[in-house]
Structures are given as C-alpha cells and as structure tokens.
Amino acid sequence: MLDSFEVVSTSGVVLWSKKYAPVNPAVINALISDIFIEDRVQSGSDRKWYKKDSYTLKWRTANDFGLIFVAVYSSLLHLTWIDELLDTVKKLFIALYGDQLKKPHISTIECHFDEYFESRVRELEKKAGGPAKALVHNIAHGKDECWGEAPPIPGMMRHQSKPGTPALHKPGSPVPPFGLATPPAHSRPNTPGVLTAKGRPTPKGRRGGKGANGDEGAQTGKKKGGKKMRKWTADGLADEDDDDSVLDYSAAGRTSGSSDDESNGNAGKLEYIMQEEWGKKTSGGEFVLKDLDEEVNALLQEADADDKAKNSTDSGIGAGAFAYFRNIVGGKVLTKVDLEKPMAAMLDHLLRKNVAREAAIQVCETVEKSLVGQKTGNFQSIENTVKAAIEASLLKILTPTTSLDLLREIQNKKSQSRPYVISIVGVNGVGKSTNLSKICFFLLQNKFKVLIAACDTFRSGAVEQLRVHARNLKELSEREGGVVELYEKGYGKDAANIARDAVNHAEGEGFDVVLIDTAGRRHNDQRLMSSLEKFAKFAMPDKILMVGEALVGTDSVLQARNFNSAFGAGRSLDGFIISKCDTVGDMIGTLISMVFATGIPVLFLGTGQNYQDLRTLNTTWAVKLLMS
Amino acid sequence: MDSIFSPSTPILIVATLLIALVPILLHFLIFKSSAAAASIPKFLILGPSGSGKTSLCLWFEKGPEEGAVVAATQTSQTTLSLECGLPASICASCSQYRSENDPSLQKEVKRFFMVDTPGHAKLRHIAMAELDKPKVRGLIFVVDSADDMTKVAEYLHDVLLALQKRAGKEKISLLIACNKNDLFTALPATRIKAMLEKEITRIRESRAKGLRDSGVAGVDAVDADDENEWLGEGGKGEFKMEMMEEVGVDVTFKGGSVGKGDCAHWRQWLGRCL
Structure with missing residues (x-):
C-alpha cells in the first residue's frame, strides 16, 4: 500500500500531501538532496526510483510549474501502478490548480485534492486487483455516516454542481450540524461524507477571499470538462433555486425529528431523494464516487487533448515563424525537439573539454530533463538558456557539500x-x-x-x-x-x-x-x-x-x-x-x-x-x- | 513604381499603428515584471539546510494571523519570494514619531518581500547571487540552535565576507535568528554568538594560511587578494560581530522558534528595519 504522496514545490513548500502511514520527512528530504541537488544515481535505478530506509520513492517533475510529485511506499511491496498514478495525478493537479500556481509571490495554494486523488488510487488499485479490498470496506463503512450527515450534500452539491469539490461556505445558507454524526474528518479520508466536510474553506487558507476566488475560477474552467455531471443536475429540478428548497427541507426535517431519530429519518428520505435526482444506482457508496471518477477522467482527457493540440499547432508553418520570433524575444516554452540541437552542441563541447563521455551524456540528460517545459527568459535564445543551465549544473557538480578546510x-x-x-x-x-x-x-x-x-x-x-x-x-x-x-x-x-x-x-x-x-x-x-x-x-x-x-x-x-x-x-x-x-x-x-x-x-x-x-x-x- | 510612393489609407493606418504600438508592447514586455517589485524593500533569508528558512518565510507571509498553521516544508532547490506584511501592532521605525492613535497608522500595513534561499551547500551560490542584488534591506541568517556551530560558522563567514566586500554601499542589517530554541539541546542566543565568533576567528586564520585557489592568476594579485579575504579588522585577535559595524553591517542575535510560533523578536527586528 502507498505510504505517502506529496506534491512539493521546488522552493520547498509542501503544497499537498496525503499520508497513509507516518513517514519521516527526512526520507523525502534525502530524495531531493540526493537526486535533484546532488544528482546521485543509485546503482541500477536508472533514475526511476530511489530507495531509502526500507522505502521506495518514485517521482515526477513538472518543470513549468516547479513541482515534484513524490510517491513513497514500502520497498517490500511491488506496486505496479505507481507510475501510472504519478502520471495521472500530475496531469490532474496541473489541470486543477495550474492557474493558481502561475501567480507570482505565492507560497501555498487552496487545494482540496484529496477526493480526486482517492478516486485515482481506487481505480488503479482496482485495475491492478487485490489490495483494493481494504478501501472498499472503508467506503461501505463510511456510507452510513454519510447518510447521517447527508443533508448538506444535495444542497451544497447542487450549488457547486459536483460533489467533493471545494464548496464555498455561504454565510447565509443554513448549515446542518456536522458534528452530530460525524467523526473527525481526518480519521477516515475515504468516506464520501467527508468530502463535503472538507469542502469548506479550511483555516489553512490565509487569503480567504483571494484564494477562494481563484478556486472558483478554476472550477468554472473545470465545469466545461465535467459535462456528464451537469446532466443529473439538469434533469432533476431547476438547478440554482432548489438548493435553497432542499436546504429548507433538511432544516424542516431537523426541527420535526428528535435529535437522534432525525439523522436516521433524514438518511432515509435523503437516500430516496438522491436516488431520484441523480438517477444512479446506489450499489454501495460508490455512486458519489463514480461521478468524481467521471470528472477525473474528463479532466485527464482534456489534459491529453491539450497536449495533442499543442503538438499539432507547433508543427504548423505559421507557428514555425512565430517560434522563430519567440526564439529571439524569449518566453518560449522549451520542448524536447527544441533542445535537441543545442544539447548535441553542448555535448560536443563538453567532450572536447575532455569530460568523459558517460559523464557528459548524463550531465546533458539531467539538464535537458530540467529544461523541458520551462520558459526562456526575455530576449534569451535557446542556446543561451541551455548554456546557462549547463553552467549552473557544472557549478553544482563541482561545489563541495562538506568543508574542505x-x-x-x-x-x-x-x-x-x-x-x-x-x-x-x-x-x-x-x-x-x-x-x-x-x-x-x-x-x-x-x-x-x-x-x-x-x-x-x-x-x-x-x-x-x-x-x-x-x-x-x-x-x-x-x-x-x-x-x-x-x-x-x-x-x-x-x-x-x-x-x-x-x-x-x-x-x-x-x-x-x-x-x-x-x-x-x-x-x-x-x-x-x-x-x-x-x-x-x-x-x-x-x-x-x-x-x-x-x-x-x-x-x-x-x-x-x-x-x-x-x-x-x-x-x-x-x-x-x-x-x-x-x-x-x-x-x-x-x-x-x-x-x-x-x-x-x-x-x-x-x-x-x-x-x-x-x-x-x-x-x-x-x-x-x-x-x- | 507609383503605387509604392503614392499614399494609401490602409497602409498609412497600419504604419501609424505599428509605430505607435511596437514601443508600447516592448515596454510592457520588458518592464512588466520589474515595475511592481521595484519599490518594496526586500529581505533575504539565508542559513544552512534544515534550519527552518522556508518555514520562517511562510510564517512571515501568514503574518498577522495568530495561530496560523504553516505548511510543511522539504529541502528547497530554488528561491521562494513572498510578499509579506508587517501587522499594524508592530511599529515600523519609519513611523515611530507618529501618534499611536493615528487612525491611518492602524490601517497601514508595511509591505516587503521575503526571499527564501536554498541552504544546501551545492546551491549556496544562489543565495550569494541574491546578496548582490539591489534593494536588499536586511538579511536573516537562520541557525538551528541545536546544530553543530562549526559547520554553520563557515557559511556565516562567507556571508559576512561577501557583505564586507560590498561595503561602502547602503547600510544593511543582519539578524541571526536562532531557530528551534524550544528543543532540549538548544543553546541560548548569547552562547551561539560566542561560539560563532570563536569559530569564525579560527576560520579566518586557517583561510589566511590556506593554499591559494586556482583562480588566482599572478603573484601581484595575491597580496591585494589576501587583504580582501580577511574578515573584520586587520591584525591578530578574536573576531567580534561588532567589527562588522565598521563596514555598515549591523548584527543582531535573537532566539525564537517557528515551530512554536515564537517569532516576536524577529518581527520586531523587521519593524526596526522598515
């Protein structure tokens, strides 16, 4: 089973993390300093994994955003789906929060990524077969509690038009008592019920208004992707108005029932409503998640389509002229193809300086990896960018880590x-x-x-x-x-x-x-x-x-x-x-x-x-x- | 031939537009990013790896919120630049003569940039490059109070030497933030100061005796170079932090702990610098 998953920025801030078991932060620190800073390759790993204290770590980088995605799991296990998880999580995270990450002078972002991540893990585990059992059990278990605190779900969901996404807490709308049947949110991260509980802006978000706004912006972008979800909102009732009515309904339910019965009664009614409105079978608690899965898939497809579109526009003739202009002015996003020629020149140069072939190739490879996706500076050609990067890399190699006095x-x-x-x-x-x-x-x-x-x-x-x-x-x-x-x-x-x-x-x-x-x-x-x-x-x-x-x-x-x-x-x-x-x-x-x-x-x-x-x-x- | 020289309206319009717009566009392209950041003072955070620089930087960003939870951090690879504000409760030195009841003072929040640098030994050149940039009002050198000071001293020596070399320029303040003083093995700030001074004394002596580095070209350059590389006042004897005042560097030692949210001293120091 996965022990921990972290999204770390290159400036050292943990943007999002998910811990299934306590993992010493020194493990990831060691990965960063050994692989990314000192460029030590463990024998046989071929830069694909890193082992430290009985953990195996795999990672992906997103150079354009300065992000590192790290998955930590026990070395004893052989998890085949980690690579796929990393790839999809990277795509998802960037699709969801790319806008926020682009802003200058920010440290943390408003992100409620848990549900998306969970859904990916579940799907991949299911595909791989086997260890999904524990999670499924968890979900089923969580279902009851979900009903217990269900009242906010239809209201807030319709308001946000999707479950589990960062919902804005409207001060005006009545908020049903979460506390009644809800155990602490962090105790069982898999239950759908928690999704809404977590949806409220956490105290973490310092820039309350600003962050939330950005979030909303991100969401409107997402909505386009998740069209299927809209279907169920639309064929039920008129969407904007009825969130009030449903909330009223829940409030009425609260006043009528006694405190203990109320949750059960509510649950029954709610189950009914949900089945009706959503038009999906309630086989286990999965139906909520299914929507999320669909949304996740839509987002991933969108990201893929974006990539393809980018590739196709790059190859056009008009784009060629534009790219040439970009090369002079700067601000060009570097791709592997752009880097090929200057990198080959750099390799030649290093070989001429008597650098051993093996070392020269590896230096060039790491530099290339770190450059793909980055933007060139103003009035900086690709050649200059590559040269500066190689220079920095050589300096990094030669700088000692210990005192030489x-x-x-x-x-x-x-x-x-x-x-x-x-x-x-x-x-x-x-x-x-x-x-x-x-x-x-x-x-x-x-x-x-x-x-x-x-x-x-x-x-x-x-x-x-x-x-x-x-x-x-x-x-x-x-x-x-x-x-x-x-x-x-x-x-x-x-x-x-x-x-x-x-x-x-x-x-x-x-x-x-x-x-x-x-x-x-x-x-x-x-x-x-x-x-x-x-x-x-x-x-x-x-x-x-x-x-x-x-x-x-x-x-x-x-x-x-x-x-x-x-x-x-x-x-x-x-x-x-x-x-x-x-x-x-x-x-x-x-x-x-x-x-x-x-x-x-x-x-x-x-x-x-x-x-x-x-x-x-x-x-x-x-x-x-x-x-x- | 005639068609080239005869004026035609669309071409005229296009030409005028081009002439007007190209400089404006170029201006935005070049100055867009630098214009906003120019007027706000900047503070650098330096220090060895694992001393709590990034956490401190994030803490300052959270600023006025009491009990704010600072995000977890890992080893940094690049700089992190954040716009921070000093809460109104801390009186900045520039407004020390204003009345406490001045309503405009209550609203006003002093803005500044906090730049976090990576502390890994291989990436210290990034911090050194940041030092040379203009608009640096002060430095915060973060030290883990329970750490081995012999290693810390080397980095501090290099930083002080870099500051000494830039002497003659504007005055700069240096805060040695003795972080993590809630730990059991933590040393008090005064003790850390004494240890660092002792260690730096030894470092500068061994540096002076050490071999020349490969970058030095001729024999002539050597003598001039030796004087530049000597930190503090000439002659033998102990190195004292007070010596740095001569070259316009004001050094302060203050203890605190980011983890426990105990950063009041450091914030006051910031207030004095603004």
Whole structure:
C-alpha cells in the first residue's frame, strides 16, 4: 500500500500531501538532496526510483510549474501502478490548480485534492486487483455516516454542481450540524461524507477571499470538462433555486425529528431523494464516487487533448515563424525537439573539454530533463538558456557539500593524542609521491610536525624517492619551524602493517600529521585493489585522497568509482587531487568526470613541478574554463 | 513604381499603428515584471539546510494571523519570494514619531518581500547571487540552535565576507535568528554568538594560511587578494560581530522558534528595519 504522496514545490513548500502511514520527512528530504541537488544515481535505478530506509520513492517533475510529485511506499511491496498514478495525478493537479500556481509571490495554494486523488488510487488499485479490498470496506463503512450527515450534500452539491469539490461556505445558507454524526474528518479520508466536510474553506487558507476566488475560477474552467455531471443536475429540478428548497427541507426535517431519530429519518428520505435526482444506482457508496471518477477522467482527457493540440499547432508553418520570433524575444516554452540541437552542441563541447563521455551524456540528460517545459527568459535564445543551465549544473557538480578546510580539521584534531592521518592512493604514475610532498610542504609551512610513511613496498626506488623528498623538505622548512621525518621499513612487507606501525609511532612521538604513501595500482585489478580494504582498516586514515591525472580521459569515471568502492562498506574516498593540471590548459574535464562519478569533492589541484604548486579548486574559475 | 510612393489609407493606418504600438508592447514586455517589485524593500533569508528558512518565510507571509498553521516544508532547490506584511501592532521605525492613535497608522500595513534561499551547500551560490542584488534591506541568517556551530560558522563567514566586500554601499542589517530554541539541546542566543565568533576567528586564520585557489592568476594579485579575504579588522585577535559595524553591517542575535510560533523578536527586528 502507498505510504505517502506529496506534491512539493521546488522552493520547498509542501503544497499537498496525503499520508497513509507516518513517514519521516527526512526520507523525502534525502530524495531531493540526493537526486535533484546532488544528482546521485543509485546503482541500477536508472533514475526511476530511489530507495531509502526500507522505502521506495518514485517521482515526477513538472518543470513549468516547479513541482515534484513524490510517491513513497514500502520497498517490500511491488506496486505496479505507481507510475501510472504519478502520471495521472500530475496531469490532474496541473489541470486543477495550474492557474493558481502561475501567480507570482505565492507560497501555498487552496487545494482540496484529496477526493480526486482517492478516486485515482481506487481505480488503479482496482485495475491492478487485490489490495483494493481494504478501501472498499472503508467506503461501505463510511456510507452510513454519510447518510447521517447527508443533508448538506444535495444542497451544497447542487450549488457547486459536483460533489467533493471545494464548496464555498455561504454565510447565509443554513448549515446542518456536522458534528452530530460525524467523526473527525481526518480519521477516515475515504468516506464520501467527508468530502463535503472538507469542502469548506479550511483555516489553512490565509487569503480567504483571494484564494477562494481563484478556486472558483478554476472550477468554472473545470465545469466545461465535467459535462456528464451537469446532466443529473439538469434533469432533476431547476438547478440554482432548489438548493435553497432542499436546504429548507433538511432544516424542516431537523426541527420535526428528535435529535437522534432525525439523522436516521433524514438518511432515509435523503437516500430516496438522491436516488431520484441523480438517477444512479446506489450499489454501495460508490455512486458519489463514480461521478468524481467521471470528472477525473474528463479532466485527464482534456489534459491529453491539450497536449495533442499543442503538438499539432507547433508543427504548423505559421507557428514555425512565430517560434522563430519567440526564439529571439524569449518566453518560449522549451520542448524536447527544441533542445535537441543545442544539447548535441553542448555535448560536443563538453567532450572536447575532455569530460568523459558517460559523464557528459548524463550531465546533458539531467539538464535537458530540467529544461523541458520551462520558459526562456526575455530576449534569451535557446542556446543561451541551455548554456546557462549547463553552467549552473557544472557549478553544482563541482561545489563541495562538506568543508574542505584541511588546516582547521587538523587543528581540531590536535587536542587528541592520535595524529591526523592522510593516505594517498591512485593509479600508477599519476604523481602520488609528488603530491604527497607538496601537501607536506604546505603543512610544514603551517608549523605542523609531519611524519611521512613509505608504504609503497612494491616498486623499487619508491622509498628512496620519498627519502629525497623528505630531505629536501627538511632543509626547506628548517627556518619555518616545521618538523618532518620519514618512516620506512624497506621493501616487500605488508603495507597495511607498516601504515599501522607508522601511526602508532607518530602517536608516541607527538606528530600532528601522518602522510601515508601507497603503491600505485590498476583500478580494475581485483587482487591489488582488495588489499586497500585491509589498509583502510589498519591505518584508519582521517582522509583518503585519490590522485587522478588531468590527462586521463574516459577512464577517469571508472578509476574514481573503483577506488571509491575499494575501501569496504562504510568507508569511501574523501577527496581528489587532480594532478598535472598545468599540462592540459583549459581541458580540465577530468574534474567533472571524477566528481560526477562519485560525488566526492576535489581537494587540491597540482599545477606545476615545485613544492608550492598546489592549489585549491576555485569552482567559478573551473566552470569558466570549461565553458570557454 | 507609383503605387509604392503614392499614399494609401490602409497602409498609412497600419504604419501609424505599428509605430505607435511596437514601443508600447516592448515596454510592457520588458518592464512588466520589474515595475511592481521595484519599490518594496526586500529581505533575504539565508542559513544552512534544515534550519527552518522556508518555514520562517511562510510564517512571515501568514503574518498577522495568530495561530496560523504553516505548511510543511522539504529541502528547497530554488528561491521562494513572498510578499509579506508587517501587522499594524508592530511599529515600523519609519513611523515611530507618529501618534499611536493615528487612525491611518492602524490601517497601514508595511509591505516587503521575503526571499527564501536554498541552504544546501551545492546551491549556496544562489543565495550569494541574491546578496548582490539591489534593494536588499536586511538579511536573516537562520541557525538551528541545536546544530553543530562549526559547520554553520563557515557559511556565516562567507556571508559576512561577501557583505564586507560590498561595503561602502547602503547600510544593511543582519539578524541571526536562532531557530528551534524550544528543543532540549538548544543553546541560548548569547552562547551561539560566542561560539560563532570563536569559530569564525579560527576560520579566518586557517583561510589566511590556506593554499591559494586556482583562480588566482599572478603573484601581484595575491597580496591585494589576501587583504580582501580577511574578515573584520586587520591584525591578530578574536573576531567580534561588532567589527562588522565598521563596514555598515549591523548584527543582531535573537532566539525564537517557528515551530512554536515564537517569532516576536524577529518581527520586531523587521519593524526596526522598515
């Protein structure tokens, strides 16, 4: 069964929600931040679903209105109709409340969507078969209570000419006592009786008059769609006048009967009236709902027809000229066809900047999805809109979500006895040792005591290389006040053990930071990669940094991904160092590929051959280079 | 040839109409949206994700209604701009010399725009871009009173630095709204102020010592840049919020809770700004 359904605006306001079971709001928050903001795709989901704490979430977006429709249900269930529900609810919601949503400077809208939603769920469940039983029972149960409080139904319904839609509470008309037989409205959302109770403007609506007016406007629009409904109003009595008479009648019934009998008596009479007037069989409580279903179907058909009409007008010749004009002036609603060409150009551009094909395609796809249905700004061509969107998307990818202030973190850790441990991993020959010594130089300038652990026990010359670095750094930092030492145990030993010993040694000697150099390994070699898990367990690094070359192309995505998953469950990379950035000019696409593949930020850029050629990433600079 | 130069009435009419209407249409096309919003002051709501920015924004919109229920919120992705009104019971500073019994004062509701910004770390550039826009009368930086201040401080540092860089322009007020102070683990506003100041002191020190970023071009730019990136007065020592007054930023700390409807302090602050 569905647990929860929410309509959320992109600005974060829940416009409408329906909860069948308590769902932690953090679940939907996680969906928004993971899928929509950080663009993390869960493996195998193909952007169709998202799993979080035993829930599965599916969603639809309406870019033109800035809406997200989210359905939450338990992962244990396999609900086949969720997609259809989302599609139809999206259409319905927009058909009903589109006018209200278009207004600027509004936060909430007046919506009484519950009944429409219920009717859709019921229909789809019926189609799927099975779980509808509980609901049907609910309806039957609700029927009696419906009769109990029935008096307002004919009156208000005729007044509004449809059941369950937001009825305006007329101050003049007598309102029969709802309280008599009505349990609290929210206790059983499925009963038709509640429909009217909910129809009154809720205290939520701040802009009482304004909102209601808008609502009425929306309704008049709807009436055109729901023609079948009018039939029954018309063939009964003259419509506008008799709502008074019926209300009078109900009032008379109230005065005649005693308080307890009255509801029953009323119910009997009312059933009679309803059958007569509506001319529909009362098989269960469904007849009220049937009307609603018809209206819903009419609305959906209308929405479909609108879509088709839009498509057909777009293809005309005259429309072509108009579209061209629109392209110059702006205010054009973007469609998939419009975006095809500029998107292909953008993809080419990104590929030329050395962004891995996989990453480039995904960036373009998400941007395209977010643009379809949006309007271009004044005097903005499609190309410019696409370019701006790609730019924003790249900026979003490169912006880190956590603090990258290494100095502050080390400073915070200083009070504890354990040193701050940084280990550096990467493919062969990308510059692990070089970047390690650059970081070491930077730390020494800030007067830290640094221990370098030589854990590359595999490649001949690796320890000697670090020894040279350590000697140079020692000389350079003598005046600055930093202390650096090398911890080495020769070749052939287990790297994880050496790393652990080095950390213990540093703890005893009072070092602030331990930098661990590891052997380079091919990312698709299982045997070499598997030793990293043990390494992470033994050395327990505070930061695991991966060095990646800016020169690498398509392989970057796989490199980042494999290294990220090599440290076992619960441990991943903490940052990238992109080396050799000075050798590629403006083709720094590797940055995008690696960050996009893993969501892990770039900590440093290597920009030269000297110790001080280490930089932090300036995202605006990078995006500018990528878009140039 | 003759037919081109000889005047004909329909063509004349069409031409006149075109000449008259095209500028008018263009005017409406361009200025329609901006004209209405121009005269009303604007307040920005910033702060980390999950601190209650959108709820606060909605609360201000509900405004005068007591006990109004604020809609539920989720993580924001875009800005939310709402037109809000200050109830007559709060005296705006611009009308402080008017008599309390002035009937026109009772009716008049101060209008302003409240702009909510997304707090997710990846979307903070949106808030920073909003900061640079004109007509911003004040900022509300919302903090979750029970949150870890080390993370909050970083964002606040960036905001203050951005404000410092725009110094010399109009004066701006900053309210640090310590939200959710009804929680058991919530800290009082004064304590939050002390913690944030301490944290910002450390941040600006580590920023000054940190590596240069890749955007800096030459060696010449570096020195000038360093001065710009230092928040508050030069020299060593603690950072104090009062230092910001020098650059035209007036910082106020007030506690409250949107969830409990306890926003009186914040509303009074708004009144003082208007």
